Amino acid sequence: MQVRPFLDSDEAAVIALWEAAGLTRSWNDPRKDIERKRSVQREWFLVGTEDDAVMASIMIGYDGHRGWINYLAVAPEHRKKGHARALMREAERLLEAAGCPKINLQIRTSNASVIAFYKAIGYAQDEVVSFGRRLIADE
Template structure:
């Protein structure tokens, strides 16, 4: 009997860069105004412990960036390759990231989901996330063009 490899959560390494950027594109996470390589550089410089990849054999099929500023935790770039969705891999990444944040004393995690992404909003709802009574505001300090 041949068994399939099990996914493994690992910390991002520089050798993962191209595969992670490709994954983000395949998942529809990249935007013209965000350079994914610069986002990776910023994350690695700030808190590499929170940059997770989900490996399946030699492939990277998922990723997430977790951070903690001493007040709130955050998650960005949560992704699972479309061919591997519905298998609990997003839940696996979130549970691992939440454990990392909890170990650092993080009392709460906030996350952003683009308006209209009902499937992802539903996923987070299943994981216990609820809308907060807040208004999200943003201001671009560095243009990535």
């Protein structure tokens, strides 16, 4: 897998990847999420490619207090080969170089395999409750 920044021409392939990985939801328009990321730390929206085809993605963010991971995805046919782990290592490298002391991420409680993945690479559940409030509806 080659890792590089997201290109505008990757949009359709990334959305298809997210759909195949079960990451899209009706209340989050993936095109709008991509558009928003293009305007904030664009260089930290990475894709993994094989033979120039997008097969993985990760959005990385840092607000000066915590790092955040969103849209980590690997195409089903490329899983169990270390690609997600490699993307997380790159995210950790970038965030640490920026002075980020801690990474946060959110996982749906029903997603047992993803919870197991993060535990296997050294992440642990924090003693917090995640709250959210939608400010802009993606309709």
